[in-house]
Amino acid sequence: MLDLKMKILVVDDFSTMRRIVKNILKQIGFANIEEAEDGNSALARLRLGGYDLVISDWNMPNMSGLELLKAIRSDSALSSVPVLMVTAEAKKENVVEAIKSGVNNYVVKPFTADVLKDKIEKVFENK
Amino acid sequence: MQVQKQFDNVIQLVGFTVGNDRFAVDISDVHEINRFEQINRIPDLPEHVLGVIDLRGTVIPVINLAGKLGIQGRDVTKDTRIIIVGFNGEKIGILVDAVSEVLRISDNSLEMPPSIMQSFNSEYIRGIIRHNGQLTVVMDLPRLFKDYGLQGFVPDNEINSSAEGNSIAAPAADKDAVIDKIAEVTKAMSEGDFHQEISGELYGQLGEIAKYINATIKKLQLVEPNVAQASERIPQASVQLSEITRATEEATHNVMSQVEHVLDNQDMILRHIEVVEKGNDVSTTMGEIRQIVSENKETLLDIITGLSFQDLTGQKIKAIVGLIEEVEKRLLQLIVAFGMKSKEVGQEDNPLKEFTENPVLNQDVVDSVLKEFGFE
Numbered sequence: 001m002l003d004l005k006m007k008i009l010v011v012d013d014f015s016t017m018r019r020i021v022k023n024i025l026k027q028i029g030f031a032n033i034e035e036a037e038d039g040n041s042a043l044a045r046l047r048l049g050g051y052d053l054v055i056s057d058w059n060m061p062n063m064s065g066l067e068l069l070k071a072i073r074s075d076s077a078l079s080s081v082p083v084l085m086v087t088a089e090a091k092k093e094n095v096v097e098a099i100k101s102g103v104n105n106y107v108v109k110p111f112t113a114d115v116l117k118d119k120i121e122k123v124f125e126n127k
Numbered sequence: 128m129q130v131q132k133q134f135d136n137v138i139q140l141v142g143f144t145v146g147n148d149r150f151a152v153d154i155s156d157v158h159e160i161n162r163f164e165q166i167n168r169i170p171d172l173p174e175h176v177l178g179v180i181d182l183r184g185t186v187i188p189v190i191n192l193a194g195k196l197g198i199q200g201r202d203v204t205k206d207t208r209i210i211i212v213g214f215n216g217e218k219i220g221i222l223v224d225a226v227s228e229v230l231r232i233s234d235n236s237l238e239m240p241p242s243i244m245q246s247f248n249s250e251y252i253r254g255i256i257r258h259n260g261q262l263t264v265v266m267d268l269p270r271l272f273k274d275y276g277l278q279g280f281v282p283d284n285e286i287n288s289s290a291e292g293n294s295i296a297a298p299a300a301d302k303d304a305v306i307d308k309i310a311e312v313t314k315a316m317s318e319g320d321f322h323q324e325i326s327g328e329l330y331g332q333l334g335e336i337a338k339y340i341n342a343t344i345k346k347l348q349l350v351e352p353n354v355a356q357a358s359e360r361i362p363q364a365s366v367q368l369s370e371i372t373r374a375t376e377e378a379t380h381n382v383m384s385q386v387e388h389v390l391d392n393q394d395m396i397l398r399h400i401e402v403v404e405k406g407n408d409v410s411t412t413m414g415e416i417r418q419i420v421s422e423n424k425e426t427l428l429d430i431i432t433g434l435s436f437q438d439l440t441g442q443k444i445k446a447i448v449g450l451i452e453e454v455e456k457r458l459l460q461l462i463v464a465f466g467m468k469s470k471e472v473g474q475e476d477n478p479l480k481e482f483t484e485n486p487v488l489n490q491d492v493v494d495s496v497l498k499e500f501g502f503e
Contacts, residue, residue, distance in 0.1 A: 014376075015376065015380070016376055016380060016383070019380065019383050020383070023386075023387065027390075092492070092496060095493050095496045095497070096500075099496070099497065099500045099502075105497065105502065106493050106497060107490070107493075108490045108493050111490065122502070126502070
C-alpha cells in the first residue's frame with residue numbers, strides 16, 4: 001500500500017508539465033507535492049531534506065534529469081531517495097544509461113495516472 | 128610556308144579560342160604552350176604587345192591576339208594560355224583564352240575565308256576550316272611576325288645585356304601598391320563592405336587574385352541584399368515563436384485551472400450524494416448538486432472556448448513557416464551564386480531527426496529494457 005503522505009518533488013522545466021504530473025499525483029491521492037524547474041533547484045530543495053520520491057524530467061536547462069540522478073546517487077545524504085524518470089527521451093540507450101546511473105523506474109510521456117501509480121508502487125515494492 | 132605542309136598533305140594544327148572565335152596555328156610553329164604567367168611591361172611597346180616574359184633566360188614578347196585581331200577577348204582564367212610560336216629563329220608568345228585541341232586536317236580542306244570573316248583583321252588569316260560543325264580560322268603566322276618579328280624588339284642578347292636596367296621586371300613600387308590595394312579590398316570584403324573593387328591593369332598571379340576577388344565581390348553584391356533582408360526576419364520569427372510558447376503555456380494553465388475546478392466540484396458532488404444517501408437535507412442538497420452540475424457545464428464550455436488559442440498560434444506558426452521558407456530560398460541563392468559544393472545533409476546532421484524519424488519509445492519497450500536489468 002502506498003504511503004499517500006509521502007513528500008514528492010516534481011522536477012520539470014515546463015510549468016504545464018509540472019502541473020499535469022501534480023494533478024495526476026493528486027488524483028492518485030498524494031497531497032504533499034513540491035516543484036522544481038531544473039536539476040539545480042531540485043538538488044537545492046532535496047538538500048533541505050524530507051523528500052520521499054523524486055519524479056524528474058530528462059531534458060532540462062542548467063542540470064538535466066540524468067545529471068540530477070547522478071548527483072543524488074553520489075550524495076550520501078540523498079543517495080537512498082528513489083528517483084522516477086518521466087521523460088519523452090526516445091532512445092533505448094537513454095533508458096539503459098538511466099538504469100546504470102541508478103534510476104528506480106522510467107515512465108514515458110505521455111502517460112496515464114494508472115501507469116504513474118503502477119510505477120510509483122513498483123519503486124516502493126522494490127525498495 | 129612549306130614547313131606547314133606535311134608530305135601526305137595532312138596538316139596538324141593547334142586549336143585555341145580567343146573570345147568566341149576559334150583559331151588554329153600550325154603545330155610545327157608551336158614551341159610550347161604555357162599557363163598564363165607574370166607579363167613584364169616595358170615602356171614604348173608596339174600596339175597590342177602586352178609585355179615580355181622570361182622563358183628560361185630568353186625574353187619573349189607576348190601579343191594580345193584579341194586586340195591585334197580587333198575582337199573581344201576574355202578575362203584571364205585558369206584556361207588562359209600563352210602559346211610560344213617561332214618563325215625564322217624568332218619567338219613570340221600569343222595570349223589566348225584557351226587551347227582546345229590538336230586538329231589533323233587535309234591540306235586541301237583549307238578554304239578561303241568567307242566575307243563574314245572580314246569582321247576582324249583578315250590579313251592574318253591563312254584560311255578557314257570546318258571542324259565539328261564550327262569554323263576555325265587558321266592563322267597566318269609569318270604575317271604576324273612581319274608586324275613584330277624584326278621591328279619593335281631588340282634582339283635577345285641586347286635585352287639580356289640590359290637586364291639590370293629598368294626594363295624587364297615590373298617596378299617594385301607598383302607591385303607593392305597593388306598588393307596594398309588587394310589587401311585593402313579584401314579587408315573591406317571581410318568586414319561586409321562589398322562595394323570596392325580592385326582596379327588597374329594587373330597581370331600574373333596578382334592579376335588572377337585581383338580578378339577572383341572582384342568576381343567574388345560581384346557575387347556578394349548580388350546576394351547581399353537578399354540575405355540581409357532574410358536575416359532581418361529571423362529575429363522576427365524567434366520573437367514570434369517565443370510568443371507562441373508563452374501563449375500556449377498560458378492557455379494550458381487556464382485550461383488546467385478550469386479542469387481542476389471541475390474536479391474539485393466532482394468531489395463536492397460526491398460528498399453531497401453521500402449526504403443525500405443518508406437522507407439528510409435531501410431537497411437543499413439536491414439543489415446544490417444541480418447548481419454545481421450547471422457550473423461544471425459552464426466551465427467545460429469555457430475550456431472549449433479557451434482551446435481556440437490553437438487557432439491563433441496555428442496562424443502565427445504558419446507565418447513563421449513562411450519566413451523560414453523565405454530564408455531558405457535566399458540561402459539557396461547564396462549557395463547557387465557561389466557554387467558551393469556542400470556535402471549532402473546526412474541524417475546524422477539533422478537535429479530534428481529524433482523528432483521526425485524515431486518513433487517515440489513507448490512504455491512497453493521501456494518496460495522490457497527495465498526487465499532485462501532486473502526490474503519487475
